[in-house]
Amino acid sequence: MNVNDSVTKTKFDNLYSCRESILDALKRTTDVMFGGKQVLVCGYGEVGKGCTAALKGLGATVTVTEVDPICALQACMDGFRVHRLDEVVRQVDVLITCTGNKNVVTRSHMDRLKNGCIVCNMGHSNTEIDVGSLRTPELTWEKVRSQVDHIIWPDGKRIILLAEGRLVNLSCSSVPSFVVSISAATEALALIELFNAPPGRYKHDVYLLPKKMDEYVASLHLSAFEAHLTELSDEQAKYLGLNKAGPFKPNYYRY
Amino acid sequence: MNVNDSVTKTKFDNLYSCRESILDALKRTTDVMFGGKQVLVCGYGEVGKGCTAALKGLGATVTVTEVDPICALQACMDGFRVHRLDEVVRQVDVLITCTGNKNVVTRSHMDRLKNGCIVCNMGHSNTEIDVGSLRTPELTWEKVRSQVDHIIWPDGKRIILLAEGRLVNLSCSSVPSFVVSISAATEALALIELFNAPPGRYKHDVYLLPKKMDEYVASLHLSAFEAHLTELSDEQAKYLGLNKAGPFKPNYYRY
Amino acid sequence: MNVNDSVTKTKFDNLYSCRESILDALKRTTDVMFGGKQVLVCGYGEVGKGCTAALKGLGATVTVTEVDPICALQACMDGFRVHRLDEVVRQVDVLITCTGNKNVVTRSHMDRLKNGCIVCNMGHSNTEIDVGSLRTPELTWEKVRSQVDHIIWPDGKRIILLAEGRLVNLSCSSVPSFVVSISAATEALALIELFNAPPGRYKHDVYLLPKKMDEYVASLHLSAFEAHLTELSDEQAKYLGLNKAGPFKPNYYRY
Amino acid sequence: MNVNDSVTKTKFDNLYSCRESILDALKRTTDVMFGGKQVLVCGYGEVGKGCTAALKGLGATVTVTEVDPICALQACMDGFRVHRLDEVVRQVDVLITCTGNKNVVTRSHMDRLKNGCIVCNMGHSNTEIDVGSLRTPELTWEKVRSQVDHIIWPDGKRIILLAEGRLVNLSCSSVPSFVVSISAATEALALIELFNAPPGRYKHDVYLLPKKMDEYVASLHLSAFEAHLTELSDEQAKYLGLNKAGPFKPNYYRY
Structure with a gap:
């Protein structure tokens, strides 16, 4: 059961939680x-x-x-310039990777960063920044604080590398209990579903959590915000072709 | 071919375009x-x-x-209180419907709105506000401007109804040429795909636009923003298990 | 009596009102x-x-x-890059002047604008854009709509000039009644103060509206937002060295 | 010399710095x-x-x-509801004081806070929260972490008090070097001005820093943001009645 791609898990672990932990990690x-x-x-x-x-x-x-051109267009519409790393690498004060890819930031890029630039990784592995390429004799590493290294170039330039390129949201921040609650509830429901499922519902394959359970996890957490759901009337449910208890959206819905 | 649910179409027609047209419609x-x-x-x-x-x-x-509890939780995380209409109907200055549902705002609600409240619809039909219920003898309609009616209660209270409950983004605003370009490109590509598809690729059913075409529509519009895409290296494409030309995401990806 | 620099007038006419009218003017x-x-x-x-x-x-x-370096630093802290017009003139899609100065945008700048650039003025005179410099034989003016001219260069490039360089917030938008109410209240109170003032309080000079009146104008408009002021206790007023009825701030306070 | 009310000092120490340190203090x-x-x-x-x-x-x-009704109106225009503490005290998850006043949050308020509410102070003294009123026999204090106390009511309700009511931006966060630089530069310039001033310029009184120095402090820090100031032409300076080197604003200007 692939709980990692259920809506509540994705949004909380990846979007809402990182929105706060990037700030926290950089500040701490x-x-x-x-x-x-x-x-x-x-x-x-x-x-x-x-x-x-x-x-x-x-x-x-x-x-x-x-x-990805679709994500690039979203960035534009949200007010961000979209450039290649090469085009802007000399100007940035803080460089953050969250691609899920490898060697996104290479030694060649880091050679061109300006003095004092902070470099860190929020993606899902420690491969995004080529930290290995920094372990060469002409560069000096100076540990200035837990999780914080200064890498010093021969000309005196320093870059500030956090958590040696590992995930700063885990290494240098903490996960709010609310996010843990969402993730744990999602995982528990997945296990209950697998346990209770009649033989044959699931074969040897990877499944997304049924949307109704995803909605159930969300509904359990609404009271923390004193949020009050509206209920569909019978007439409205019929008009929309929905069950009043959900699920409320087709599987391809993007939220 | 269901172009309406392709990513670029959904985001531009529904999210980015409405973000601007609600303001425009209310101002005009x-x-x-x-x-x-x-x-x-x-x-x-x-x-x-x-x-x-x-x-x-x-x-x-x-x-x-x-x-929908998932959407409700998103609203919470974006900083909005989630309440039922009954709980807040007496306080609001502007009431906007965008549910796709029917009779979301009833006569009973409108009886309790405060004097001067603006009521309008951004959803996909003219059924969301029960405008029919306002056509009763004790209420007076006064057209104050094109697309603007004052509905006057016996005690003098007025509500300001826009476009008689039809979509204000179409009735009282205009669609930017950029949005038209995205939609038209999506539709044209869908037709080309249907025309060129080898026999048997599509049966008598409804299909979503292939993701690669969705990405192509997006890429065509990036130059308008002087946005520069990054290209995957061979090594990176292999690491991610992707073709360098896309598609870049699984079908269930939510953007 | 210089009502133009009283707080409520400045903030409403200049900040809050323009925050909305720039959007409105551009859309319409x-x-x-x-x-x-x-x-x-x-x-x-x-x-x-x-x-x-x-x-x-x-x-x-x-x-x-x-x-002004102070305002420039504020722009930085609010997330905007601060550049000279010469540095960015070739890239902009929309150019807005609000300096109160003259000839901020010259013919030389406009020669370098890109095709389709919108040029307009939100400052307090029609001198900010050197519109006169555009009235030369080699440029063609084409009125495409009320308040909208296309200026066409010999190579076909067009810029879109709004209101011939006059204030678009007055020419192409409307002033919300709320802003008019604030301004009118401020002006009326200034006149009442001048009428009621004992001989000698005001000499032949320009005065700012007494802060207490500025506060009074604000308090009159709070009910429109169902805002509830907190009252100082006697003990708190004494601690702060304030009269419970105001004024609450020294004259140099910046809000 | 009252450097505390110079523009750059006020904005950086009070506005821009607190905008970040409130988040930092709460997270840490x-x-x-x-x-x-x-x-x-x-x-x-x-x-x-x-x-x-x-x-x-x-x-x-x-x-x-x-x-203060002017500040209250600003809060409204910035999208915040303005209420009295009594009206909302039962609903809040986090309560922050920044009034400069005393006993803004009393025992009576804290008796009505909900379980788990975080209470802290960002104002300029430790008097805003009546912490003394919490030192009574029926309440239990439990130190859960440095700067964090749980105060436990007889029914088990806990509130989370930070820094025993002292300033959390100093006790639980750190001041960025950029803010220190601004403040130190302002103070140094004030001392230089006092030292260099011809006899008689300053009497035994409190003065604001001359605006030109305030502008100078700002200009010194622009290069950190690669911000480029525009210079007035002779013609423009004359039109505005300004010296090209500043000061650029009248003393009552609010920024």
């Missing part, structure tokens, strides 16, 4: 001021959308890199 | 100031997300109604 | 989509702050020009 | 998720404006209390 490690900073975010998936929204909200100027 | 018809206004938006789908974001950005206080 | 005249557009705002005073906030909120990328 | 002490939270901010001065903007940007729903 570097005390940097966000206002006025030039930030480059590589990748405009859920994580990238969260990071850019948070930083824009605090007065940073954010540029985005993307390979 | 009523010249209302948005700052400080209490607005109720019924429905937090793509249209509702666009309307609320725009109004919040201009200093309105927005409350949301929802039937 | 050009139907342009704001999302993804590159906008240049000349001047980051109250009007510039309003225009930039509104456009940023709708997904435009905004750059600012400024002569 | 409580790991709370901001999205969807109901926050009450007492006071809408520079500090309150910073706190509310940051929290709104991250999806919290913010209500404001104010005694």
Whole structure:
């Protein structure tokens, strides 16, 4: 059961949680001021959308890199310039990767970063920044604080590398209990569904959580916000062709 | 071919376009100031997300109604209170429907609206507001401007109904050429695909536009924003298991 | 009595009102989509702050020009790049002046604007754009709509000039009744004060409205938002050295 | 020399710095998720404006209390409901004081807070929350982390008090070096001015920093953002009646 792609899990773990943890991770490690900073975010998936929204909200100027034209167009419509890393690498104050890809930031890029640039990774592996390429004799590593290394070039230039390129939202921030609650509820429901499912419902394959359970996880968490759902009348449910208890959307719905 | 649910079409026609046209429609018809206004938006789908974001950005206080717990939770995380219409109907200055449902706003609700409340519809039919229920002898209709009616209660209370409950984004605003371009490109590609498809690819059924075409439509529009896509290296494409030309996401990806 | 610089007047006429009227003026005249557009705002005073906030909120990328380093620093902290007009003139989709200065946009600048650029003025005179310099034989003017001229260069390039360089917030938008109410109340109170003032309070000079009256105008408009003021206790007023009825701030307070 | 009220000092120490440190202080002490939270901010001065903007940007729903009708009206126009503490005290998840006043939050208020409410102070003294009233036998204090106390009511209700009511931006966050630079530059310039001033320029009184110095401090910090000022031409300076080197604004200008 692929709970990782259920809606509530994706949005909370990837979008809403990262929107806060990028700020938290940067503050706890570097005390940097966000206002006025030039930030480059590589990748405009859920994580990238969260990071850019948070930083824009605090007065940073954010540029985005993307390979997918649909996500690139979303970045444009959300007010971000979309450039290639090569085009902007010399100007950025903070560089954040969240692509899920490897070697997005190479030694060649880091050679061109400006003095004092902060480099960190919010994606889902430690491969996005080619940290290995920084372990060469001419560069000096100086650990200035837990999870914070200064890499010093021969000319004195320093870049500030967080968590040695591992995920800063896990290494340098903490996960709010609300997000844990959403994830745990989703996983528990998946297990209950697998346990209770009549023989034959699931074969040896990977399944998405049934939408109704996804909706159930969401409904369990609404009371924390004193949110009150509207109920469909019989007439309305009939008009929409829906069951009053859900599911309320087709499977391809994007939220 | 269901082009209506392709990503670029959905986002542009429903989210990005409505984010602007709700403001435009309200201004052109009523010249209302948005700052400080209490607005109720019924429905937090793509249209509702666009309307609320725009109004919040201009200093309105927005409350949301929802039937779907996932969308309700999204509204919470985006900073909106989620209530039932009954709970807030007496306080709102502007009431906007975008549910796709029928009789969301009934005569009983409108009886309780405060004097001067603006009522309009951004959903996909003219059924959301029960306008028929307002055509009774004790209420007086006064056309004050094209697309603007005052409905006057016996005690002198007025509500301001726009476009007689039809879609204000079509009736009282205009569609930017950029949105038309996206929609037309999507539709044209769907027709070309149907024309060129080898016999048997499509049966008598409804299909979503192949993702690659969706991505192609997006890529055609990036130059308008001087946006520059990043290209995957061979090594990266292999790492991600993707073709360098796309498609870049699984079909269930939500953007 | 200089009512123009009283707080409520400044903020409503210049900041809050322009935040909405720039959008309204651009939509009514050009139907342009704001999302993804590159906008240049000349001047980051109250009007510039309003225009930039509104456009940023709708997904435009905004750059600012400024002569005053304090306002320039504010623009940085609010997330805008600060450049000189010369540096960015070739890239912008929309160019808005709000400096109060003259000849901020010259013929030389307009020669370098890209095809389709919208040029308009939100400042307090029609001198900011050197419109006179466009009335030369080699340029063709084409009126495409009320308040909208296309100026056509010999190579076919068009710029879209609104209101012939006059204030678009007056020429192409309307002033919300709420703003009129604030302004009228401020002016009326100024006249009442002058009429009632004992001989000698005012000499032949220009005075700012007494702060207490400014506060009174504000308090009169709070009920429109169902806003409830907190009252100081006797103990708190004494602690702060204030009269419970105001004024609440020193004269140099900036709000 | 009152450097505390110079523009750059006020905006950086009070507005821009607090916009970031409120988030930082809350995260480091409580790991709370901001999205969807109901926050009450007492006071809408520079500090309150910073706190509310940051929290709104991250999806919290913010209500404001104010005694000054002008600031209250600003809160309305920025999209916040303005209520008295009594009206909303039972609903809030986070309560932040920034009034500069005393006993804004009393024992009686805290008796009505809901379980788990976070209470903290961003104002300029430790008097805003009546912490003394919580030191009574029936309440239990439990220190759960440095700077974090749980106060436990006889029925088990807990409130989370940060820094025992002292300033959380100093106790639980750190001041970015950029803000320190602005403040130190302002103070140094004030001392230089006093040292260099010809006899008689300053009497035994409190003075604001001359605006030109305020502008100079700002200009020194623009290069950190690669911001480029525009220079007035001779003709423009004459038109505006300004010296090309500043000062650029009258003393009462509010920024």
